[in-house]
Amino acid sequence: MRVEVENRRDIEGTSTWRVLAPEFDRCAQRAAAAGAEGVLRYVGAGATAIVFVDQVGMAYKVARHDDGGDMRQSLRDESEWLDSAASTAIADHVVRMFDYDPARDVIVREYVDGRTGRWSDEGVLQELHDRVRQTMRAASWGAPEFKGDSYVRGENGRWVLIDASFALRYGQRLLDYAVEILDGTRPRGFERDGDLAFAIRHEVGLTIDAAAAAPVLARMAG
Numbered sequence: 001m002r003v004e005v006e007n008r009r010d011i012e013g014t015s016t017w018r019v020l021a022p023e024f025d026r027c028a029q030r031a032a033a034a035g036a037e038g039v040l041r042y043v044g045a046g047a048t049a050i051v052f053v054d055q056v057g058m059a060y061k062v063a064r065h066d067d068g069g070d071m072r073q074s075l076r077d078e079s080e081w082l083d084s085a086a087s088t089a090i091a092d093h094v095v096r097m098f099d100y101d102p103a104r105d106v107i108v109r110e111y112v113d114g115r116t117g118r119w120s121d122e123g124v125l126q127e128l129h130d131r132v133r134q135t136m137r138a139a140s141w142g143a144p145e146f147k148g149d150s151y152v153r154g155e156n157g158r159w160v161l162i163d164a165s166f167a168l169r170y171g172q173r174l175l176d177y178a179v180e181i182l183d184g185t186r187p188r189g190f191e192r193d194g195d196l197a198f199a200i201r202h203e204v205g206l207t208i209d210a211a212a213a214a215p216v217l218a219r220m221a222g
Contacts, residue, residue: 003028004039005052011042020045023064028052031060034106035099043111048074048165053111058098063105073187074165075105081141081164082109090135093128095162112160117148121159125151128159140207142168171207174200175216182219193220 002025011017017024027050028040038055045051049061063075079100085091099108117125125148133143144150150163169177178196180186197220204213 001029003032003036006039006041008042016045020050024050027062027064030062030104030106034060034062034101034104034108036060046163046165049107057111057113059109059111061107061109065105073190075107076100076102076187077167078164079107081136081144081167082107084139084141085132085136085164088135088139090132092158093132093160094164095160109162112152112154112162114152114154114160117151117153117159119148121151121153122148125159129161132161136167137170140169140171140173142170168199170203172212174203175208175212178216178220182216196220 005024005028008024011020031040031052031054036052036054036058040052040054040060043051043053043059045064047064049063052060052062054060061075061078079097082094082097085094086096095112096110097107098110100106101108126146128151129143129146136143144161144164144167147163150161151159152162153159168174174196177186178200181188181191181196182193197217200208200213200217204210
């Protein structure tokens with residue numbers, strides 16, 4: 001059964017619709033299965049996900065699986081980043097996540113109603129993004145790619161980061177991540193062992209001790 005999306009006709013026939021049409025209905029159904037209530041509203045889409053808002057004002061970021069690549073780990077990674085950011089000094093500038101549904105690959109988060117960042121805002125936003133990067137580095141995370149439209153200025157005037165896709169891991173967090181993939185306890189996404197090995201070697205002497213990295217790198221080489 002198709003889930004009703006109130007502004008569906010606004011995007012049908014557009015270039016965006018030609019890309020999203022094959023998976024749009026399935027993503028709306030997964031949002032509903034993850035708890036979205038009533039008629040949905042399409043908010044936007046990117047390389048990894050489609051975002052809907054339900055009738056009670058909750059946002060559902062639904063992973064795209066028909067994009068030509070395996071992005072299945074992307075939202076799980078983002079959910080872990082958001083969870084870590086919630087306990088840091090920049091929490092007020094990061095969208096609040098309420099749940100991640102791994103079975104349906106859906107992040108349930110607050111909907112920040114406001115305008116997205118524009119080129120004229122990029123000076124202020126770059127300064128904020130640098131704060132995000134410095135703060136999350138202490139939690140063994142990088143910052144997501146800087147994009148003005150990844151920030152929304154809400155009704156209270158505060159800029160909020162709403163997209164934390166593709167943030168890198170550092171230190172022990174990176175080693176644990178690699179071991180989970182090698183052990184098969186974490187789904188393998190688009191990263192190859194060589195990519196992970198390169199990332200680990202890059203951090204040896206910086207955030208990772210050589211002795212701790214050696215057995216992990218040996219498993220990847222073997």
